[in-house]
Amino acid sequence: MGALVFAEHADGAINPATLHAVTAAGQMSDSVTVLVAGTNVGSAAEAAAKIAGVAKVVRVDSSEYEHTLAENLAPLIAGLASGYSHVVATATTVGKNIMPRVAALLDVAQVSDIIEVIDADTFVRPIYAGNALATLKSSDTVKVVTVRGTNFEPAEAGGGSAEIEDGAAAGDQGLSSWVGQALSKSDRPELTSARVVISGGRGMQNGENFAMLEEIADKLGAAVGASRAAVDAGFVPNDYQVGQTGKVVAPDLYIAVGISGAIQHLAGMKDSKVIVAINKDEEAPIFQVADYGLVADLFKAIPELSQALDG
Amino acid sequence: MKVLVPVKRVIDYNVKVRVKADQTGVELANVKMSMNPFDEIAIEEAIRMKEAGKAEEVIAVSIGPQQAQETIRTALAMGADRGVHVLHDGVVEPLAVAKMLKAIVEKEGPTVVILGKQAIDDDCNQTGQMLSALLGWSQATFASKIEVGDGELTVTREVDAGLETIKVKTPAIVTTDLRLNEPRYASLPNIMKAKKKPIEAMSPADLGVDPTPRLATLKVVEPAKRAGGVKVADVAELVSKLKNEAKVI
Ligand SMILES: Cc1cc2nc3c(=O)[nH]c(=O)nc-3n(C[C@H](O)[C@H](O)[C@H](O)COP(=O)(O)OP(=O)(O)OC[C@H]3O[C@@H](n4cnc5c(N)ncnc54)[C@H](O)[C@@H]3O)c2cc1C
Ligand SMILES: Nc1ncnc2c1ncn2[C@@H]1O[C@H](COP(=O)(O)O)[C@@H](O)[C@H]1O
Numbered sequence: 066m067g068a069l070v071f072a073e074h075a076d077g078a079i080n081p082a083t084l085h086a087v088t089a090a091g092q093m094s095d096s097v098t099v100l101v102a103g104t105n106v107g108s109a110a111e112a113a114a115k116i117a118g119v120a121k122v123v124r125v126d127s128s129e130y131e132h133t134l135a136e137n138l139a140p141l142i143a144g145l146a147s148g149y150s151h152v153v154a155t156a157t158t159v160g161k162n163i164m165p166r167v168a169a170l171l172d173v174a175q176v177s178d179i180i181e182v183i184d185a186d187t188f189v190r191p192i193y194a195g196n197a198l199a200t201l202k203s204s205d206t207v208k209v210v211t212v213r214g215t216n217f218e219p220a221e222a223g224g225g226s227a228e229i230e231d232g233a234a235a236g237d238q239g240l241s242s243w244v245g246q247a248l249s250k251s252d253r254p255e256l257t258s259a260r261v262v263i264s265g266g267r268g269m270q271n272g273e274n275f276a277m278l279e280e281i282a283d284k285l286g287a288a289v290g291a292s293r294a295a296v297d298a299g300f301v302p303n304d305y306q307v308g309q310t311g312k313v314v315a316p317d318l319y320i321a322v323g324i325s326g327a328i329q330h331l332a333g334m335k336d337s338k339v340i341v342a343i344n345k346d347e348e349a350p351i352f353q354v355a356d357y358g359l360v361a362d363l364f365k366a367i368p369e370l371s372q373a374l375d376g
Numbered sequence: 377m378k379v380l381v382p383v384k385r386v387i388d389y390n391v392k393v394r395v396k397a398d399q400t401g402v403e404l405a406n407v408k409m410s411m412n413p414f415d416e417i418a419i420e421e422a423i424r425m426k427e428a429g430k431a432e433e434v435i436a437v438s439i440g441p442q443q444a445q446e447t448i449r450t451a452l453a454m455g456a457d458r459g460v461h462v463l464h465d466g467v468v469e470p471l472a473v474a475k476m477l478k479a480i481v482e483k484e485g486p487t488v489v490i491l492g493k494q495a496i497d498d499d500c501n502q503t504g505q506m507l508s509a510l511l512g513w514s515q516a517t518f519a520s521k522i523e524v525g526d527g528e529l530t531v532t533r534e535v536d537a538g539l540e541t542i543k544v545k546t547p548a549i550v551t552t553d554l555r556l557n558e559p560r561y562a563s564l565p566n567i568m569k570a571k572k573k574p575i576e577a578m579s580p581a582d583l584g585v586d587p588t589p590r591l592a593t594l595k596v597v598e599p600a601k602r603a604g605g606v607k608v609a610d611v612a613e614l615v616s617k618l619k620n621e622a623k624v625i
Contacts, residue, residue, distance in 0.1 A: 139509060161505075162517050165501070169474060178499065193499070195599060196395075197597065199596045200597075201593055202594055204592070241543065242543050244542055245540075247539045248537045303553075304538050310496075310554065341618070357608050357618070358606070359611070359614050374615070
């Protein structure tokens with residue numbers, strides 16, 4: 066029995082987040098099927114069929130799946146699940162919203178946000194904001210798992226040639242409807258997949274000052290992130306938040322500016338390869354995880370850094 | 377309408393968690409415990425609905441050891457009307473919690489159940505979605521704004537790409553995100569008043585639920601520590617290290 070991966074897609078393309086789930090699913094089982102549900106999903110299904118390591122794509126084209134409403138997707142996925150040993154998604158806000166609903170419909174536990182596959186039944190996941198790692202063994206017949214993207218290399222988006230099969234829609238449950246969205250627009254790389262991330266905290270003082278970080282981000286090809294305090298204060302939108310209850314990032318370089326380093330923030334960035342901290346308080350806990358710490362006033366250091374990057 | 381709010385007793389978010397030497401879990405003895413912060417936000421939202429005349433009664437429910445009653449008292453001091461305590465020692469997984477909550481929902485008949493999006497101990501982010509599935513209700517997770525309408529809620533949700541707005545039919549499950557509100561502190565008179573508010577006690581068996589975990593915890597270990605870094609003197613040294621030593625820019 067194989068693994069079923071729930072795919073996220075937009076504009077005919079598969080969301081890169083899903084590629085991490087495909088890799089993890091390949092470690093749980095030797096046959097990976099990808100579910101592509103939505104409206105006009107022809108090209109997304111074709112893109113899914115090209116992902117390396119995918120054996121089959123199930124395409125479900127029906128209007129009730131247009132907006133990833135959990136009430137509609139969960140019965141569809143649960144209905145397919147009996148043919149699989151694992152049902153897998155990436156722990157994005159979409160995956161987190163839908164998968165526990167699938168698990169409950171199947172009367173099985175969910176293993177959330179895994180960072181390692183030990184074997185088909187055994188997984189490692191962080192608990193307590195990453196202060197402990199638990200190894201869990203499931204004896205459920207179908208394992209419902211969400212995957213922390215940063216811990217699994219993305220599967221190659223090309224090279225595969227899976228067969229595409231049409232699946233039956235499960236109907237509109239009529240419980241909820243989509244009204245609209247206000248998405249942050251940016252030409253910079255996406256936060257969770259960027260090679261470099263520069264984040265600002267309460268020390269930035271206001272939203273306008275984030276322009277200083279954006280300037281550096283553009284020079285480094287970086288994404289801009291933030292601490293909860295900076296989001297709560299309204300400096301930047303919610304989707305910038307890095308941490309235990311925000312996004313998890315693991316770039317080659319993470320630059321924390323005016324961030325103290327609370328455990329909830331560290332939970333979202335301490336697996337970065339190289340960490341730089343710029344903070345005027347030499348006692349700030351962020352320095353305990355920083356490879357390079359600069360004790361300085363950010364309003365002096367950041368313009369200097371920007372200038373130095375031109376040289 | 378009635379609003380039900382499940383509140384979990386967890387290690388306080390400020391505590392430095394320590395893994396037990398025998399690798400069976402984390403140290404809970406003599407550690408400060410508090411209400412899960414997302415559940416404080418849920419209680420606050422329910423109380424605001426009551427203050428706005430949209431809700432008549434707010435019921436706080438906790439599943440946990442005897443001391444979970446303190447967590448319920450905190451909710452009552454904030455303004456909840458009464459409590460339900462399901463006494464259970466030891467680990468209880470989201471699926472079992474959801475099953476117990478389902479039984480309580482069927483007894484109490486709330487129109488809305490507001491949960492935290494995530495308990496900061498297990499970091500599961502599952503219970504609300506599971507409860508919603510078991511009840512066959514609608515769900516609005518990661519809420520940063522809730523408008524109560526006629527037979528429906530309009531909810532703004534924090535999603536990875538920004539904000540999304542959905543409408544859900546009631547009865548509904550909502551889970552809270554950080555920006556929904558800022559929870560109040562209980563005043564001393566309200567803490568005194570809360571002592572007289574009723575808490576009904578029951579057991580998982582009373583609710584017909586077997587709380588035995590489905591997942592076996594093989595071990596709990598500390599993550600690898602990062603090797604300590606260095607302090608640089610100035611921006612020039614920082615840039616030089618990043619270029620020549622770390623080779624990341
Ligand atoms: C349930 C819950 C969930 C949470 N989830 C998250 C999460 O996902 N992500 C997250 O980040 N936090 C989270 N937090 C919040 C976390 O506990 C901290 O409150 C938060 O990370 C602090 O943000 P900060 O470092 O920007 O602010 P502060 O702790 O106030 O630190 C500001 C820092 O800026 C420095 N500074 C000030 N001015 C300057 C200057 N001119 N130059 C240089 N340095 C300066 C100061 O020295 C200080 O170290 C959560 C908390 C709770 C309770
Ligand atoms: N033992 C419990 N007692 C009461 N509520 C709980 C319990 N466990 C989880 N919850 C609720 O479910 C939410 C999400 O928890 P979790 O799915 O464990 O991350 C919490 O914020 C609480 O609202």
